[in-house]
Amino acid sequence: MSTATPASATASAVRALRDYAIRRRLVGLRILPSLAVAALPCLVAVVAAMVGREDPFELYGEFIVPLTIYFVVPFVAMFSVLPLLGELYDNGAIGYLYIRPAPRWAPLLGIYLGAIIAMIPVLIFAALAPGLILLLSGTEDSIGDWATRMAGLSGVLILGGIAYGAVCMFFGVWSRRAIIWSVFMLIGWGVIFGGLPGSMRNTSPHRYLLGLAKEWCGVSNTWTGMFVPDPSPPGVLTSILVLTGGSIVFFLLAARAAKRRDVL
Amino acid sequence: MAFRAAEYDRFTGPRRKAPVWWPLFTATIRRGWGSKWVRRITFASMMMALTVTTLFYFLYQVIPDWQALLKQFGQATNPGGETFVIDSHAYLGLLRMFVYPVLLPLSLVFGYDLVAADLRSNAFESYFSRSITPLTYLVGRTFAFVSFLMLVTYAPVLWIWTFDVSIGPDGHFSEVAAVPLGMGAALLVTSIMLALMMQAITAVTRSGIWTNLVFVVVFLFSAMLGGILYGLTQNPNWFAVNPLHCIHVFCSLCMGTTERLNRRHMDPTADPSVVATVMIGTIVVCLVILWRSLRRRGVVG
Amino acid sequence: MSDAPPPVPRSTPSAGSVIHCEGLSRWYGEVQGLSGLDLDVQAGVVGLLGPNGSGKSTFMRLLTGLIRPSRGSVSLFGQAIRPGRQEVFSRVGHSPGDDVHFETERAVDFLALIASLGGDHGAAAVKRADRSLDEVGMLDARDKRLNSMSKGMRQRVKVAQALLFDPDLLLLDEPLNGMDPVSRRHTLDLVRSYGAQGRTVVLASHVLHEVEAVTDHLVLLHHGRLLAEGRLDEIRELVDRKPRRLVLNGPDLPAVAAQVLAEGLVTGLSFEADGKLALETRELRQLLDRLAEVGAAGELSSLDVEDENLEAVFDLLVGETA
Numbered sequence: 001m002s003t004a005t006p007a008s009a010t011a012s013a014v015r016a017l018r019d020y021a022i023r024r025r026l027v028g029l030r031i032l033p034s035l036a037v038a039a040l041p042c043l044v045a046v047v048a049a050m051v052g053r054e055d056p057f058e059l060y061g062e063f064i065v066p067l068t069i070y071f072v073v074p075f076v077a078m079f080s081v082l083p084l085l086g087e088l089y090d091n092g093a094i095g096y097l098y099i100r101p102a103p104r105w106a107p108l109l110g111i112y113l114g115a116i117i118a119m120i121p122v123l124i125f126a127a128l129a130p131g132l133i134l135l136l137s138g139t140e141d142s143i144g145d146w147a148t149r150m151a152g153l154s155g156v157l158i159l160g161g162i163a164y165g166a167v168c169m170f171f172g173v174w175s176r177r178a179i180i181w182s183v184f185m186l187i188g189w190g191v192i193f194g195g196l197p198g199s200m201r202n203t204s205p206h207r208y209l210l211g212l213a214k215e216w217c218g219v220s221n222t223w224t225g226m227f228v229p230d231p232s233p234p235g236v237l238t239s240i241l242v243l244t245g246g247s248i249v250f251f252l253l254a255a256r257a258a259k260r261r262d263v264l
Numbered sequence: 265m266a267f268r269a270a271e272y273d274r275f276t277g278p279r280r281k282a283p284v285w286w287p288l289f290t291a292t293i294r295r296g297w298g299s300k301w302v303r304r305i306t307f308a309s310m311m312m313a314l315t316v317t318t319l320f321y322f323l324y325q326v327i328p329d330w331q332a333l334l335k336q337f338g339q340a341t342n343p344g345g346e347t348f349v350i351d352s353h354a355y356l357g358l359l360r361m362f363v364y365p366v367l368l369p370l371s372l373v374f375g376y377d378l379v380a381a382d383l384r385s386n387a388f389e390s391y392f393s394r395s396i397t398p399l400t401y402l403v404g405r406t407f408a409f410v411s412f413l414m415l416v417t418y419a420p421v422l423w424i425w426t427f428d429v430s431i432g433p434d435g436h437f438s439e440v441a442a443v444p445l446g447m448g449a450a451l452l453v454t455s456i457m458l459a460l461m462m463q464a465i466t467a468v469t470r471s472g473i474w475t476n477l478v479f480v481v482v483f484l485f486s487a488m489l490g491g492i493l494y495g496l497t498q499n500p501n502w503f504a505v506n507p508l509h510c511i512h513v514f515c516s517l518c519m520g521t522t523e524r525l526n527r528r529h530m531d532p533t534a535d536p537s538v539v540a541t542v543m544i545g546t547i548v549v550c551l552v553i554l555w556r557s558l559r560r561r562g563v564v565g
Numbered sequence: 566m567s568d569a570p571p572p573v574p575r576s577t578p579s580a581g582s583v584i585h586c587e588g589l590s591r592w593y594g595e596v597q598g599l600s601g602l603d604l605d606v607q608a609g610v611v612g613l614l615g616p617n618g619s620g621k622s623t624f625m626r627l628l629t630g631l632i633r634p635s636r637g638s639v640s641l642f643g644q645a646i647r648p649g650r651q652e653v654f655s656r657v658g659h660s661p662g663d664d665v666h667f668e669t670e671r672a673v674d675f676l677a678l679i680a681s682l683g684g685d686h687g688a689a690a691v692k693r694a695d696r697s698l699d700e701v702g703m704l705d706a707r708d709k710r711l712n713s714m715s716k717g718m719r720q721r722v723k724v725a726q727a728l729l730f731d732p733d734l735l736l737l738d739e740p741l742n743g744m745d746p747v748s749r750r751h752t753l754d755l756v757r758s759y760g761a762q763g764r765t766v767v768l769a770s771h772v773l774h775e776v777e778a779v780t781d782h783l784v785l786l787h788h789g790r791l792l793a794e795g796r797l798d799e800i801r802e803l804v805d806r807k808p809r810r811l812v813l814n815g816p817d818l819p820a821v822a823a824q825v826l827a828e829g830l831v832t833g834l835s836f837e838a839d840g841k842l843a844l845e846t847r848e849l850r851q852l853l854d855r856l857a858e859v860g861a862a863g864e865l866s867s868l869d870v871e872d873e874n875l876e877a878v879f880d881l882l883v884g885e886t887a
Contacts, residue, residue, distance in 0.1 A: 009655075009684035016681030016690070024669070033474070040485060044492050051497050063492050071485055078477060086473040092665045096726065099629045100682035101655040104648075107682065179476045187484060259648035263631040 013102035014110040021114020025080050031122065034079045038126035041067050045130035049137035056134035057141040057149070061219030064130045065153055069209045072126045073157050074186035077164035080115040080122075082179060085172030095263045105255035112169050112251060116162055123157040152216030160209045163243040166250035167205070174257040194230075201230065205246070208239035284395050288404025289411075292378070296412055301373040306416050309366045313420030316358065317427045324431045350428065350436070353521045355443045358424065359450060362417045363511060367454065370416055372479050375409055375462035377472040379557070384470060388558070398558035402463075409459035410452070418451045442520065450518035454511050457543055460550035461507075467557040483507060500532040504542045513539040581607055583734055583765040584628065588637035591623050598623035600789045601637070606767070610760035612776030613769040615786035621769040622662045624786065625738045628767075629659050641734060655683065658732035660723045662739045662769065666711040672698060672722050673707040676729060683730050697725040702751055716743035724752060735759055735766045741775055753779050785882060792882050800882070808832045808845035811852070815865040818842040821856075830855060 024030060041064050048059050088094040097107040131150040139146070164186055171178040171185070186205065194204030201207055211234035213219055234242070296302050327333065382388055391401055425444055429437045461482075466475045490506035493499075503509045516522050517536045584606035591598040599620040615621050626632045627639055630646045639646050644653045667675050676694030677685075685693050698704045701721040711719055724740050737756070741749050756779045759766050770776050776783065783800060785792040793800045813821060822842055825831050830852045833845035846852045849870070859865055 009682065012684050012686045012690075013682045015686060016678050020667070020670075020678055033477075037481060037485070040489060043489070044496065047493055047502075048496050059496075063496070067488065067492060071488055075477075075481055075485065082477065083471070083473050087471070090473070091668075092661065092663055093667055095626075095629070095631050095659075095661055095665070096667075096679055097682060098631060098651075099654050099657065099659050100679070101651050101684070102682050103651050179473065179480065183480050183484070260633075262633065263626070 009100065009102040010106045013097075013100065013106040014113065017097070017107040017110025018114040018117070019110075021084055021111045022117055024084055025115060025118035026121070031118070034076050034119070034122045035125065037075045037079065038072055038122045039129065041072065041126060041130040042133060045133035045137075049133055052137075056137055056139045057145065060131055060134055060146075060149060061217060064134075065156075065213050065217055065219050066210075068126050068153065068157055069160065069206060069213060070191060071187070073123065073160035073209070074164055074182070074190070076119055076122050076126070077115075077161055077168050077186070078179065078182050080119045080161075081112070081165050081168035082172050082182065084111055084115060085169070086178060089172075089176070089261075089263070092263055098258070098263060104258040105251075108169065108173065108254055108258055109251070112165060112254075115165050115169075119161040119165065120158055123161050124154045127153040127157055149217045149219070152218070153213065155216055156209055156212045159212065159240070159243050160205075163205060163208075163247045163250075166247040166254070170250045170254040170257060173254045173261060205243075208234055208242045211239040212236060279395075284397075285400045285404030285407065288391075288396065288401060289408040292405050292408035293412060295378075296374040296408075299373055302370065305366060305370045305373065309362065309416050309420050312361065312366075313423050316424050320424070320428050321431065324433070350432070351439050352443055352446065352519045355421075355425070355440065355447065356516055356519045356521050358421060359447055359515050359519070360512065362421055363451075363454060363515065364508070367413060367417050367451070367458065368483070368508075371409075371413060371455075371458040371462050372476065374412060375459065376466060376475045376479070378405060378409070378466055379463050379554070380466040380470045380472060380475060383467065383557075398555070401558060402554055405463065406456070406459050409463070410455045413455040413459065414451055417455070418448060421447050421451075446519040447515075450515040453514060453518075453543065457507075457511075457547050457550075460547055460554065464550035464553040464557075467554055501534045501538045504534040504538050507546070509534060510539045510542050510546075514543055582643065583608055584639070584641055584767070585643075586627075586637065586639045589624075589627060589634055589639050590636040591627060591632060592635045597789045599627065599786075602786075602791050604784065604791065604794065606765065606784075608763050608765045609782060610756055610766045610768060610780035612780050612783045613767055613786065614771070614773060614776055614783055615769075615792075616771050618788075619771075619786040620789040621771075621786055622738055623789070625659070625662070625736055625767075625769060628736060629654070629657065655730065656733040657736065658727035658730065658734070659736040660720075660727040660738060660740050662742075664716060664719060666719060666722070668712040669710060671708050671710050672703060672714070672725075675711060675722065676726055679726050680729050693729055694725075697729045698722070700728055700755070701725045702748070717745055717748055720744055721748055721752070724755070728755075733764050735764065736769075737766065738769045739771070740768070741770065741772070749775070787882070808847050809849045809870065811844045811846065811849075811856075812837070812869045813842040813844065813856070813865055814840075814867040815842075815860075817864050821859055821864055824859065825852065825855065828855065 025034070044063055044067065045060075048056065048063070085094075088097070098104055128150050131146060131153075135143075135146050167185055168178070168182050171181040175181055190204045190206040192204075193200045194206040194210075207230060210230065214233050215236045382391070388401075392398065396404075422444060425440065425447075429440060462475070462479070465478050465482075466472075469475050469478060486506040487508055490503045490509055493502035493505065504513075513522070513533050513536055516533075517540070522536050582605050584604065586602050586604040589602040589604070590600050602620075602624065613621050613624065623632070627634055628641065628646065630648060630650075633648065641653050642656060644650070646653070667678065670678070673691060673694050676697055677690040680690035680693040695704060695707060698707050701724050703718065703721050703725060706714065706718060709718075711722065714722070720740060720743050724737065727735055727737065735756075740752055744752065753775070756766050756768055760780065766779075768776055768779060777797070781797040782795070783797060784794045785800070815821065818836070818840070822834055822844075825844065826834060830848050831844045831846045835843045837843055844852070853870075856865065856868060860868065
């Protein structure tokens with residue numbers, strides 16, 4: 001019989017599932033789907049380089065930043081989290097994790113951390129690769145400006161990955177239709193309410209990422225022709241607080257859902 | 265006891281008259297119909313058809329001078345704008361009502377696990393050890409998939425059209441005579457493309473979850489991408505990377521209303537020939553993916 | 566059974582109770598998975614029997630907290646099973662009935678992962694995994710991926726996973742499915758040895774002779790209901806409405822028949838085509854005593870008590886319920 005204390009079992013469970021999630025999402029060919037999504041902004045950069053746009057630095061801010069925030073982060077988060085949880089719940093293997101002394105949130109936290117770690121290189125790639133393509137296509141701006149903008153975007157995307165990953169964790173544990181809910185919340189809700197004027201805009205997760213992008217990448221959070229400009233984007237502190245607070249809330253909801261959902 | 269060579273003997277006994285792919289066809293329909301969401305979407309499609317026919321009834325029977333009223337209203341709100349008439353272009357709008365909210369989700373919920381489930385459960389070994397070949401399998405599954413999609417979309421719009429011409433004013437038939445053919449062609453090609461696309465995705469991913477994710481990425485991401493690429497190059501043919509746009513333009517092509525397309529849109533549309541090429545190309549690529557995936561499993565057949 | 570102890574009230578867990586259920590019910594929508602199960606299980610090997618769909622797996626899932634009861638309660642070692650109360654599972658090992666794994670993992674990685682959830686980490690988890698694999702005879706296949714194993718091998722890995730922490734309560738749901746005869750015997754030996762050590766093993770199966778081989782303490786489920794519970798012979802006596810059947814052979818069977826008829830020990834009697842004498846009785850013990858005397862006198866050469874085996878008892882109970 002095990003003599004492990006609940007605390008050591010919890011810590012051990014978090015570590016074990018973190019490593020498992022990294023193995024499942026980052027190692028070998030399993031990273032390809034996320035990488036494919038992250039590479040799509042590169043296509044935009046290549047086309048822009050081919051047609052010879054005059055100001056690649058502005059183009060990076062005008063097109064690549066919103067594209068990665070609106071689409072790459074949600075999809076990379078979904079690709080990293082939902083298949084992991086979906087497979088475990090669909091075939092019932094999650095039961096192995098729940099019939100142990102460690103509390104149910106411990107393996108979930110491990111999966112979440114592993115998924116975030118697996119997301120980070122992909123999101124950095126999504127920020128850097130199109131930037132490098134545009135940089136190489138010829139630019140008048142300094143390398144330092146480019147580095148600041150790309151590093152800033154990497155930071156924004158990573159924070160977005162953390163927040164969106166938590167949302168996906170909740171839907172993955174809570175519902176069998178996690179993909180539909182996640183698309184609705186992270187893309188539908190974010191795009192629609194983030195693009196509408198009015199107080200509902202505050203509920204859009206995109207708004208806070210665009211607020212960070214404005215400060216860290218020096219780009220406008222507006223994108224004429226597609227979304228309504230936000231006259232008062234949130235500052236860095238507010239954005240970080242909302243995103244981290246949201247991550248914690250959604251993870252707690254996931255932990256609660258884990259207690260309530262039947263494993264069949 | 266005499267030994268027999270351990271080799272495969274092809275069945276030489278009497279066979280049923282039904283074609284070989286028929287059991288796969290019926291099994292696919294049964295499997296699809298088993299999904300609660302497939303039934304819900306089918307019901308919603310029928311309800312939409314019923315609502316539109318009720319609307320037509322009111323327009324033609326209760327307020328027969330509705331066109332004059334609409335014209336007055338249109339001139340008051342949008343002077344110089346087009347007057348609404350029920351013609352091929354109006355039917356294009358109706359078709360879109362059945363393509364986007366019905367055909368697309370239906371193809372996802374009907375087919376998200378179609379080939380993947382067979383791959384996971386090694387059902388191919390059972391299929392291909394019988395007289396079913398990979399080609400028969402593909403035909404049976406695709407025919408069932410396309411038939412179901414057509415039934416849920418084409419049947420309601422055909423019902424609406426029949427109702428429209430039967431209660432519409434004299435001469436209305438000539439305005440919309442080509443509509444059934446155009447809608448049928450548009451829905452058939454779109455259904456074939458979606459059915460093959462779903463099956464190809466599910467054959468590659470081998471997982472219902474991944475198929476869902478890839479489907480969402482293809483349709484949502486490409487919509488965004490098409491807009492950006494057009495913004496960069498000002499070349500409307502980049503819109504063709506978006507399957508939704510392709511479906512829209514192709515439907516318009518089949519209905520013979522392409523010349524009116526750009527008048528209704530802020531952005532121009534991709535050239536119909538480019539769209540047709542993209543759609544045919546998608547169908548061919550999906551067929552190649554499916555064929556390769558099935559042939560690997562079909563060594564017995 | 567006149568000398569049987571009075572029935573224990575189901576609502577009170579008896580001392581030393583390992584599993585205690587009160588009115589345990591579970592519905593899946595309109596489908597009844599388990600209905601009003603009252604059960605008290607002590608240490609030892611218990612066979613959980615029932616045909617497919619009888620509620621065995623539902624019962625196992627309720628015991629492990631994987632699903633919540635629609636009504637009633639369940640406790641293990643006196644501790645109620647509720648969502649979020651995980652401590653009791655340090656004493657429980659569970660091998661699920663479905664062919665469920667972390668498919669792409671190697672056997673040793675899978676077990677080390679599960680060991681980590683119990684508090685081990687790194688080398689300690691791998692060591693524990695190896696020990697458990699050795700226990701089920703799978704150490705040679707430790708580096709093999711689970712999705713490349715046969716079903717029987719995967720079953721053994723599942724059992725190994727359940728044994729990881731030397732559990733006091735071992736829940737095995739159809740563990741022998743897909744196993745070859747040697748592995749079956751090995752697994753049954755394991756179950757016996759766990760029972761002999763004073764632990765509790767619940768072995769769910771629909772294959773009756775498997776259960777019969779390791780225990781005569783049975784819980785019979787049918788259509789989600791408790792059909793019978795107790796020792797095999799006790800259950801058999803519950804069915805006293807149906808007489809037991811004996812088949813005799815010997816040199817002077819008509820004389821034996823006349824004797825037992827005269828003493829009123831049989832309810833039916835017939836001669837079979839091969840000349841054997843078939844008797845039906847409600848007083849099996851007295852009849853056997855009497856026949857022992859007859860046999861000692863050399864008038865009987867063989868005696869078989871038919872429907873003694875579990876399968877027949879189960880058929881009988883199910884038939885009566887139906």
